[in-house]
Amino acid sequence: ALLDPEEEPTLENALSKWWPINLHLIGKDILRFHAIYWPAMLMSAGLPLPGRIFGHGFLTKDGKKMGKSLGNTLDPIALVNQYGADAIRFYFLKEIEFGQDGDYNQTRFINTVNANLANDLGNLLNRTLKMAHKYFNGCVPNVKGEEIPPEDALKFLGVTLADTVTQAYDSLAFSEVCTAIFTLIQAGNKYIDEKAPWSLYKQGKQQEVSQVLYSVLESVRLAAYLLSPIIPNISTRIYQQLGYTLDFNDQTILATALSFDLHAVWGALPANQPLAEAQPVFKRLEDTEGASS
The missing domain is CATH 1.10.730.10 (Isoleucyl-tRNA Synthetase; Domain 1)
Structure with missing residues (x-):
């Protein structure tokens, strides 16, 4: 994960650019492995630890656990292709407190x-x-x-x-x-x-x-x-x-x-700066799933 595809997979190469990382992001169900075993391995090898470890929550759909048997899985690539990356990022980061469990509901999205x-x-x-x-x-x-x-x-x-x-x-x-x-x-x-x-x-x-x-x-x-x-x-x-x-x-x-x-300072917009013509910056989304149901 720390190497580009064409780089030789050696420890020296892996540590040369991106390690130590400032944030190790994991699912909460694997906390023991990444917060106890993995740091212990790094310490025994004399390598620096991540700056911090953050365990994120689980995602459900319409209040139900996602699974192939239920046929209710979310395809993130399909979501982005249909609605755009900005809309997807905004919904998940605004509506779900990072670290807590969260739910995806099409209409609410x-x-x-x-x-x-x-x-x-x-x-x-x-x-x-x-x-x-x-x-x-x-x-x-x-x-x-x-x-x-x-x-x-x-x-x-x-x-x-x-x-x-x-x-x-x-x-x-x-x-x-x-x-x-x-x-x-x-x-x-x-x-x-x-x-x-x-x-x-x-x-x-x-x-x-x-x-x-x-x-x-x-x-x-x-x-x-x-x-x-x-x-x-x-x-x-x-x-x-x-x-x-x-x-x-x-x-x-x-x-x-x-x-x-x-x-980042309020008041930075220059006086008399020419403005472009007003155009919609975000096209309203249509609830195709809700309409079809």
């Missing part, structure tokens, strides 16, 4: 993904981009993050979000990551409804419109950045519509182009 990725996140970006094109010639409003007052509802949530999310990622608490980020996204939808920038524009309150749209666009950007380990394709589409050229699947570019301190 469709509803969860559509509600969060298509409705909450996708629609918020789409409607805000359209207003930016209509009111600000397709550019980020001429506002800087530091000009938004600290009591602004979205800025108040956004300034501490990166720290919260970083701690959750470090703890492998992926469901907490998603919950924290979508608290900001859902607040963004409420914020834009309450502020009604279309009404402010008709009243000639251009500066207020600028601040409202900037706060929403910046909150979506920050959410996309912090979600990029889970939904890199959707995050890339969001970033590109916000005028960036980054691809979150390109690890080489990420290593050189991104400064975590810069992109």
Whole structure:
């Protein structure tokens, strides 16, 4: 597992690049072998131990144990081919607390993904981009993050979000990551409804419109950045519509182009940056299984 296929399978080669690993991820049913026997073998061989061992739970389908006899097994490759990797990753990491047992239910999967990725996140970006094109010639409003007052509802949530999310990622608490980020996204939808920038524009309150749209666009950007380990394709589409050229699947570019301190800070979206046309970042899923049943 530590070697590329063309490499000679020797202990020296196996240890040369990837060992020691920082995380040893196993099923909870083999905990004894990997938390007692395997470390003992490594210690007796004078080799370093993994940084930590994490035992994940079991997965059921519709509340039942999966098995060939029941014919209720899940094919992960088929799921990804049908629904896309982002949707699959998001559902399992958001809905199942990592380390606990979890269940896959088709209807709940469709509803969860559509509600969060298509409705909450996708629609918020789409409607805000359209207003930016209509009111600000397709550019980020001429506002800087530091000009938004600290009591602004979205800025108040956004300034501490990166720290919260970083701690959750470090703890492998992926469901907490998603919950924290979508608290900001859902607040963004409420914020834009309450502020009604279309009404402010008709009243000639251009500066207020600028601040409202900037706060929403910046909150979506920050959410996309912090979600990029889970939904890199959707995050890339969001970033590109916000005028960036980054691809979150390109690890080489990420290593050189991104400064975590810069992109993780609320208020990093440049004023006057040209925006792309609004396009759906996530197409709503259809429950073909539910429809057929």
